Amino acid sequence: MSTLDALSEDERFVVATVRDFVDKEVRPVVRELEHSGTYPEALIEQMKQLGIFGLAVPxxxxGTPVSTPCYVLVTxxxxxxxxxxxxAMGGHTVVAKLxxxxxxxxxxRRYLPGMATGEVRATMALTEPGGGSDLQAMRTVASRDADGYVVNGSKTWITNSRRSQLIALMCKTDPRAEPAHKGISILLVEHGPGLTVSRDLPKLGYKGVESCELSFDDYRASADAVLGGVEGAGFAQMMKGLETGRLQVAARALGVARAALEDSLAYAQERESFGKPIWQHQSIGNYLADMATSFSAxxxxxxxxxxxxxxxxxxxxxxxxAKLFASETAMRIALDAVRIHGGYGYSTEFDVERxxxxxxxxxxxxxxxxxxxxVIASQLVKRGGLDG
Incomplete structure (x- = not known):
């Protein structure tokens, strides 16, 4: 049974269309774009035309909504x-779901039609320089006054923030709330006075798409900028949004792992040593078998x-x-792909190093x-086990 068999005919067509786009338009140019750190403007425009930014919009x-399994396979x-x-479309989808x-x-009605076409692209701003995963310890504050909110604080590692028109900003509207999460809200903000994208952060990988630091200095947001119109619900809202976000990251890991596996399988059949293709050597064959099994799981x-x-x-x-297992699997498969390719796996002329x-x-x-x-351990206890 094919993975696609569970999808409708229309959704299988969507996945096939994206696969064709990747093979014909992306793979021939990705190495040059990635090594130069060039923003993939032309590819993003093609993604807009394919409707990829509207896959979570009714x-x-x-929009052209698809099921979450279809979204995973497109990603x-x-x-x-x-x-x-x-x-480039991960945070955008989370904001659409929010x-x-x-x-x-x-x-x-203000944002979704533009997001469906990609004319309006969205991202979310959670992480702070001193906070990391401890979101309740954030220091970005939105103070209410007669005209709306005045925002001060900073965020970091915000993907697509320079080119996105909409930012779902997680901040404190009541810094004195106990427990702290009850004072957290999400503000829907746009670029304007008081918001500075200070720099693009240098990265080991994930090139081409920007990850930036954001500074809010007396930035003004309107009174109706609070997601849902009610203060104090932002933490619970974002936790639900991160379910989508983590599925998206797991799907990204699947894509990297699959590319590494496919490249390794092809190379192992072409490359010969000691008079036979290297996949026939047990050590290489075992790598391939383990890579394929882990990826499938x-x-x-x-x-x-x-x-x-x-x-x-x-x-x-x-x-x-899913996020935990898929990401760890992608890391192991990527390393094993380097092993299989030998010296070529360390060369920038091959995709394996990327x-x-x-x-x-x-x-x-x-x-x-x-x-x-x-999270997993906590939920296991709360649910009374896997089948609770």
Whole structure:
């Protein structure tokens, strides 16, 4: 049974279309773009035309919605070509889901039609320089006055923040609230006076797409900028949004792992040593067997979490498992791909070295894997086990 068999005919066509785009448009140019750190403007425009930025937006707002398993497989295809392209639509999708689930009708009508076409691109701003995964310790504050909110603080590692028109900003609207999460809100903000994108952070991998520091200095947001119109709900809203985010990161890891596996399988059949293709040497054959098995398990775990999400169930544990296992699997497969390629795996003339540099991001991004283990353990106890 093919992985695509569970999708509708229309969704299989969507995945096939993205796969074709990756093979024909992305893979021929990715090495040059990635090594030069060039923003993939032309590829992003093609993604807009394909409707990729509208996959989480209902038709009533101009989108072309797909199931979460289909979204996972589309993300995998993009990351197979270049993980940065999948990152370019990751936060965008989380914000779309946040708007759909929690936004007021006015907020939905203001932003979703533009987000569906990619004319308006969105990102989320959570992490702070001194906070990391401890979101409740954030110091960015939005103070209420007669005209709305005055925002002061800073965020870091914010992907797409220079080129996004909408930012879902997590901040404190009541710094004195106890417990702290009850004082956290999400503000829907746009670029303007008081918001500075201070610099693009240098990175080991994940090239082409910017990750920036944001500074808010007496930035003014309107009174209706609070997601859903009610203060203090931001922490719970974002935790739900991160279920989508972690599925997206797991799917990105699948894409990197699959690319590394496919390149290794092809190379092992072409490269010969001691008079035979190297896959016939047991050590190389064992690598390939383990890589394929681990990848298949990671994909099924991610698709399981995606199906549970669409069933309307809470999936913080399932999404955490998928993100944890898929990212660790991608890192191992990328390293094994370097081993199989030998010296060529260390060469910038082969894509394998890029996979090895891109894979670690999924281990630390969208909540570190150490945080994922905390979430999983906590939910195991609360649910009374896996089947609770």
């Amino acid at each position: 038709e009533s707002y101009g 995998e295809e993009l990351a197979r070509g270049w993980m940065s392209l999948a990152g 708007l759909l689930r929690f936004g007021t009708e006015e907020q939905k 990671a994909r099924q775990l991610t698709l399981h979490a995606a199906r549970e999400y669409d069933a309307g169930r809470r999936v913080d544990m399932e999404a955490g498992m 996979y090895f540099r891109d894979a670690p991001l999924m281990i630390v991004g969208e909540g570190t894997n150490e945080i994922q283990r905390n």
